[in-house]
Amino acid sequence: xxxxxxxxxxxxxxxxxxxxxxxxxxxxxxxxxxxxxxxxxxxxxxxxxxxxxxxxxxxxxxxxxxxxxxxxxxxxxxxxxxxxxxxxxxxxxxxxxxx
Amino acid sequence: xxxxxxxxxxxxxxxxxxxxxxxxxxxxxxxxxxxxxxxxxxxxxxxxxxxxxxxxxxxxxxxxxxxxxxxxxxxxxxxxxxxxxxxxxxxxxxxxxxxxxxxxxxxxxxxxxxxxxxxxxxxxxxxxxxxxxxxxxxxxxxxxxxxxxxxxxxxxxxxxxxxxxxxxxxxxxxxxxxxxxxxxxxxxxxxxxxxxxxxxxxxxxxxxxxxxxxxxxxxxxxxxxxxxxxxxxxxxxxxxxxxxxxxxxxxxxxxxxxxxxxxxxxxxxxxxxxxxxxxxxxxxxxxxxxxxxxxxxxxxxxxxxxxxxxxxxxxxxxxxxxxxxxxxxxxxxxxxxxxxxxxxxxxxxxxxxxxxxxxxxxxxxxxxxxxxxxxxxxxxxxxxxxxxxxxxxxxxxxxxxxxxxxxxxxxxxxxxxxxxxxxxxxxxxxxxxxxxxxxxxxxxxxxxxxxxxxxxxxxxxxxxxxxxxxxxxxxxxxxxxxxxxxxxxxxxxxxxxxxxxxxxxxxxxxxxxxxxxxxxxxxxxxxx
Numbered sequence: 001x002x003x004x005x006x007x008x009x010x011x012x013x014x015x016x017x018x019x020x021x022x023x024x025x026x027x028x029x030x031x032x033x034x035x036x037x038x039x040x041x042x043x044x045x046x047x048x049x050x051x052x053x054x055x056x057x058x059x060x061x062x063x064x065x066x067x068x069x070x071x072x073x074x075x076x077x078x079x080x081x082x083x084x085x086x087x088x089x090x091x092x093x094x095x096x097x098x099x
Numbered sequence: 100x101x102x103x104x105x106x107x108x109x110x111x112x113x114x115x116x117x118x119x120x121x122x123x124x125x126x127x128x129x130x131x132x133x134x135x136x137x138x139x140x141x142x143x144x145x146x147x148x149x150x151x152x153x154x155x156x157x158x159x160x161x162x163x164x165x166x167x168x169x170x171x172x173x174x175x176x177x178x179x180x181x182x183x184x185x186x187x188x189x190x191x192x193x194x195x196x197x198x199x200x201x202x203x204x205x206x207x208x209x210x211x212x213x214x215x216x217x218x219x220x221x222x223x224x225x226x227x228x229x230x231x232x233x234x235x236x237x238x239x240x241x242x243x244x245x246x247x248x249x250x251x252x253x254x255x256x257x258x259x260x261x262x263x264x265x266x267x268x269x270x271x272x273x274x275x276x277x278x279x280x281x282x283x284x285x286x287x288x289x290x291x292x293x294x295x296x297x298x299x300x301x302x303x304x305x306x307x308x309x310x311x312x313x314x315x316x317x318x319x320x321x322x323x324x325x326x327x328x329x330x331x332x333x334x335x336x337x338x339x340x341x342x343x344x345x346x347x348x349x350x351x352x353x354x355x356x357x358x359x360x361x362x363x364x365x366x367x368x369x370x371x372x373x374x375x376x377x378x379x380x381x382x383x384x385x386x387x388x389x390x391x392x393x394x395x396x397x398x399x400x401x402x403x404x405x406x407x408x409x410x411x412x413x414x415x416x417x418x419x420x421x422x423x424x425x426x427x428x429x430x431x432x433x434x435x436x437x438x439x440x441x442x443x444x445x446x447x448x449x450x451x452x453x454x455x456x457x458x459x460x461x462x463x464x465x466x467x468x469x470x471x472x473x474x475x476x477x478x479x480x481x482x483x484x485x486x487x488x489x490x491x492x493x494x495x496x497x498x499x500x501x502x503x504x505x506x507x508x509x510x511x512x513x514x515x516x517x518x519x520x521x522x523x524x525x526x527x528x529x530x531x532x533x534x535x536x537x538x539x540x541x542x543x544x545x546x547x548x549x550x551x552x553x554x555x556x557x558x559x560x561x562x563x564x565x566x567x568x569x570x571x572x573x574x575x576x577x578x579x580x581x582x583x584x585x586x587x588x589x590x591x592x593x594x595x596x597x598x599x600x601x602x603x604x605x606x607x608x609x610x611x612x613x614x615x616x617x618x619x620x621x622x623x624x625x626x627x
Contacts, residue, residue, distance in 0.1 A: 013320055015188075017315070021308070021312050021432055027304060027308065030308055031308065031311070032310055034308070038315055038318065041315065041318045041319050041321075041322045044319065044322040045322045045325065046303075048322065051326065052326070052329040052332075054329060054499035056325070056330070057325055058323075060272055060331070061429065063272060063275075063276060064275075067276065070279065070283060071279065071311055074286055074307065075307055078286060078287070078300070079304065079307075081229065081300055081303075082301065082303075085296075086297075091304070091308065094305070096297055097301055097302060097375075097379055
């Protein structure tokens, strides 16, 4: 197995996540797509750690996981509060601020 | 035999663990004070009864800022001129970093005063309890109640600590963690307005989703750069950009993604889409904090990344950032013209200013660095005071931010209209204000570095932007006041102090900028 396949896979996952953020309507799903992007980055980091023969990429993946967890806490709190108000988590309905 | 050898192995001393020296802390005390006070603030929230929290938090936060400022001043007096690396090389405490720390501490002092103010809006600009659903009976009760969600104070300190780490980070991983530490509290603070809570919550959701999206790009950029150079230290990336056996695609894709993340935070150019919505929806003191401090921190990071890590490849990427700067200035100036809300107008003005700052940042000379640092200082104080004044003009439903409500304000309150006029002139860059000096030094550095066409575009953009500032001035002075117009609240000591601080610095840097220019030119990035 050449490691570059993993790089391609992670690029693909990252792209799927990015497209998902742009096209999906539900804030929770948008957020899950962001998490997919972060995990794609983790795969890239671990693969490069393998290619470079250094451990720092693997350690960075841990940092990313912790940050992602913290982001989930904050993000779900914000999305919950807007869901309780509007009874929907659709990002299209949040349209009071414009122009 | 094998039994004997294993017994011998057991009898041996276990290998001594490698000795890890504790890093010297004298360079990073300001950060430790700020983050430590934030942790103490969280404990206050947990253990103090509700009515005692506000005074304790305010005193703690102001003491932390003052203490960090004093420690910073004592450190600067005998700091090595070339800067030093702290915390095992993850932080580069050099002159630009120290300048930015001082700027951030002073700006957040003003912002904290505005956050703590309870005279403009009875009870403060923050919701009494964020868990109350907007539009319910409890929500109407909390508007009249005097309590506020005092978690904003520790959140502010955490964000400030993240900003201070961000503009001193010497490797990309530290920079990413600092980016999140500064962003996550800001997402929450955006959603805590006492009035117009739907707008506030919507601003928080938008800022959060777009911010998380942008930090994913930032992180992917880090991963690609790690693949390119095998390290995330800025100096190592700079070294391997000179010659590496890896493909240049990794370098430039990584750099592009990284810079997109940074430009998003700095609300530059085509990555500004969150700015108007979030500036409008967030509570005004938080908007002031974001507009002043986040801009400083983000441009601190941009300057460091461009000058330390990517200086040697600037022929390849500079053209792209030319384009971004032009787009940013044009978007800010043109869309600012069409705005009908004061806060949105200032938001587009900040997009235009981000373009001017980027012009200074891509002038990769010492003058470009010091000019951009000075511009950040000047712009931060002006915009802080601007939002302070905006929070004073109110009607029965809260802040009156629609421009039509500002008509004839000079007849109601000549003082407030006069101060606001001065601040708008500073944003437009009229002489005798700090805005003029800031633009002058930045454009001078850009011309000296061979970017005359870009400076011409910048001058045209600032002329167009001056039009919409002047439009507000004309509206305040030469229109008849509306019959049901807003009133101008007489601010209490805190907001008055914050506005006075901003106005005085704006005036001082406009009349006698030499000392601040000397500070900004005190040294360059420590590249190691």
